[in-house]
Structures are given as structure tokens and as C-alpha cells.
Amino acid sequence: MHKRFSGSFTQQSALPEASLRAAERVLGSAALHRYQTDDGQQSETACLEQEFANWQGADYCLAVASGGQAMQLALRAAGVAIGDPVLTNAFTLAPVPGAIRAVGAAPVLVEITRDLVIDLDDLEQKVKSSGAKVLLLSHMRGHIPDMTAIMQIVQAADVTVIEDCAHTMGATWQGEKSGNFGTFGCFSTQTYKHMNSGEGGLLTTGDPTLAAKAIIMSGSYMNYDRHGAMPGPMYFADAKYDCPNMSARMDNLRAAILRPQLERLDEAVAGWNQRAKLIAEKLLGLSPYVYCPKALDGAMRVGSSIQFCLPGQTAAQCQAVVRDLATRGVEVKWFGHAEPHGFTSQHKHWRYMDAQSLPQTDEVIQTLFDMRVPLSFDEADCLLIADILVEVLQAQAIAGEAA
Numbered sequence: 001m002h003k004r005f006s007g008s009f010t011q012q013s014a015l016p017e018a019s020l021r022a023a024e025r026v027l028g029s030a031a032l033h034r035y036q037t038d039d040g041q042q043s044e045t046a047c048l049e050q051e052f053a054n055w056q057g058a059d060y061c062l063a064v065a066s067g068g069q070a071m072q073l074a075l076r077a078a079g080v081a082i083g084d085p086v087l088t089n090a091f092t093l094a095p096v097p098g099a100i101r102a103v104g105a106a107p108v109l110v111e112i113t114r115d116l117v118i119d120l121d122d123l124e125q126k127v128k129s130s131g132a133k134v135l136l137l138s139h140m141r142g143h144i145p146d147m148t149a150i151m152q153i154v155q156a157a158d159v160t161v162i163e164d165c166a167h168t169m170g171a172t173w174q175g176e177k178s179g180n181f182g183t184f185g186c187f188s189t190q191t192y193k194h195m196n197s198g199e200g201g202l203l204t205t206g207d208p209t210l211a212a213k214a215i216i217m218s219g220s221y222m223n224y225d226r227h228g229a230m231p232g233p234m235y236f237a238d239a240k241y242d243c244p245n246m247s248a249r250m251d252n253l254r255a256a257i258l259r260p261q262l263e264r265l266d267e268a269v270a271g272w273n274q275r276a277k278l279i280a281e282k283l284l285g286l287s288p289y290v291y292c293p294k295a296l297d298g299a300m301r302v303g304s305s306i307q308f309c310l311p312g313q314t315a316a317q318c319q320a321v322v323r324d325l326a327t328r329g330v331e332v333k334w335f336g337h338a339e340p341h342g343f344t345s346q347h348k349h350w351r352y353m354d355a356q357s358l359p360q361t362d363e364v365i366q367t368l369f370d371m372r373v374p375l376s377f378d379e380a381d382c383l384l385i386a387d388i389l390v391e392v393l394q395a396q397a398i399a400g401e402a403a
């Protein structure tokens, strides 16, 4: 009998009891809108902003409707105008090039390395050739590049960095939290990220002028003084006249659900990392048939998902791996599909922008697999999944050699 896993890869861990009670309290009050407060009272949303800013170590924080909205507001506040080139990783999730297109700008895609981080040589070259003044740096699947080197490259060329931290909430580079290197950090609280409010986003920055612009654009009307982590009134003097309202607010119900999760986030990060380590260690034994992207020295990832590549394998072999794992109850995604698939797509599918040649990225994602590591898995689950991965991949390697 082959081993089989029967758990769910998409089951979320239960929300904390405190989230349920807070949600009931907000629903009972019917005060769902973030500016629906009595004098002197702080809304759930404002409290979340303050608490997230403290946790992240950022001066300012704005709670918004989604991670995508956080990126769009950051791009707009950074002054990106229609037709401007904006650099971003060639391997990322569709809302990233989507945010660039939403503000009318033109994505310039930068190659990634086999460790799934932006390629510094290609970045340096495209900073020069594109003339772009903004880099929307996506920490896709939690892989953190050499932030010290990136900041050197961009500062020399006066390029503003916006970090997409949808997968790096809680991750660090040399002890500093991801999101604090660029001018902005953009976070998502969509169900499949590190905190779960269904949909939602958080935007952080240390720049008071840009924070004020983002707050006004998020749809604060003249309630901008009712935010939890905002700059002083002088910063709004022009912003309140100059910035259009784009209605991207978070509401009190989501904020209420998130606050107790934030209290437990460090614990959750440790939990993901324990689980991912158990699985990743077993895969190391299959090298070089299997290549596991390595964290750079200095990077602390959050192991809410793991990735591996099968260098040199064909599309048919990759599809066989997905199929064989599925029959054993192990759900992995493959990024090499010719057509967009589920949540995944690749740059060749993004016809809303100019087609670009990215041979190095293509080679990596052609055999790249991705597996979620939910906190609902216990240690025994992780070990069973690791055993199944090893068995299926080993069988494929042997079949490949024989063919």
C-alpha cells in the first residue's frame, strides 16, 4: 500500500476565539465603516494601523481593501504617471503587474535567479536601459533578495523601491523586517496570506508626505485625522486638495478579525518555519534531481509555502509529478503550464503589457513547483507529506533515467 495524505492543503487554521468575539462586537454595533466612531473613540481599523506599525517597526501604516490596492496607492503616491516604466520581478503573482497597469504605467520585467529572487545584474542593467524611477520589488513566495545590494543599486540611480510583502509578512533581511527597506511596504491580509481577513491590505512607510497622500487617496475624506499611525496635520495641507479619493478603505469588521491574529503572528511564523523545515530537509536528499531554492545568507523566510525545481525535466514529466502526487493526496502547483491555471500565471500570459524576453526566468519557472504549508498540518502530517514527495520524485527520477 502506498502512503496517502488525506488532509486539506487549502483549509485555513481556525480564527482565534478573540477574532470571533471582536467580529460579533463590531457586527452588534453595526459600526462597520472605519470613520463611524464617537468623539474620542478609536475605530478598530485605526487601532489595527497603530498595532501593525508597532509590530512592523514602521512610522506610518494605512489599512486598505487589498494588497493590490496597497501597491496601487504606493505607486500613485510615489508619483508614477501614465506611460512611466516601472521595474518588477518577472516571476510574481498577477496583481503585481496588474497594479502597475492599473495606474497606467508600463511593467519592465526583471529576470529572477534559480533561488527565485530578482537578478541583480539584470536589475542594474534595466535600471539604466529603462530609465524607470520606481521598482515594485515582489518578494514572491517569500524569497528575499540581497536587500543591501538592491538598495545600493537603486540609490545610485535615484529609484524608489516599493516592496510587495504579500509573502514576507514577518520575514527579515539581516534582522530588519521585510518592507522596511523600500519607501513603502505592501502587505495583504487576503485569506491565503499570513493573516486572514478574507480580503485586506496594509501599507507602511516612513515618509510622512507620501503617507499623507496615500491616506487621502485611500478615501479618508476629511477624516484623515482619525487614523492610527499617521503623520501630523501639516502633511495634509496640500494632500487634501491635490490627491483624488480612490475609495480603498478597510472596514472595522476586517480590522477586528485581524487584531488578535497580529498578536499571534510571531508564533504563527515560527510554526510555518518548523513545518517547512521538516519537509525541505527531506527534499535535500534528492539533489541534484530536485533543486530547492536556497535562502540567501542573511535572509529569514517565512515557510508558509515551499518550492522546488526539477531542472532539465520536460513539461510532460512535470505534469506527471503533479498527477502522481495528487493521487497520493499531496497538492502541488506547477508554474510551467502553457495556460494560466488557478491562481498562477506567468509573464507570457499577461497580454495587457508589452511581451518581453526573459529566458532565464522561463527556464526556472518551467520546472518550478509550489506547495502550501498550512498551520493546520501537524508534525506527523508534514513528515508523511515529505515521505510521499520523496517517493514520488524518486520514482519519477528513475523513470526519467530509464526513458
Ligand SMILES: *Cc1c(COP(=O)(O)O)cnc(C)c1O
Residues within 6 Å of the ligand: 066, 067, 068, 069, 092, 093, 095, 096, 138, 139, 140, 141, 164, 166, 167, 188, 189, 190, 199, 200, 201
Ligand atoms: C496575494 C498577492 C498580492 C496581492 O494581494 P491581494 O490582497 O490579493 O490583492 C500581491 N503580491 C503577491 C506576490 C501575492 O501573492
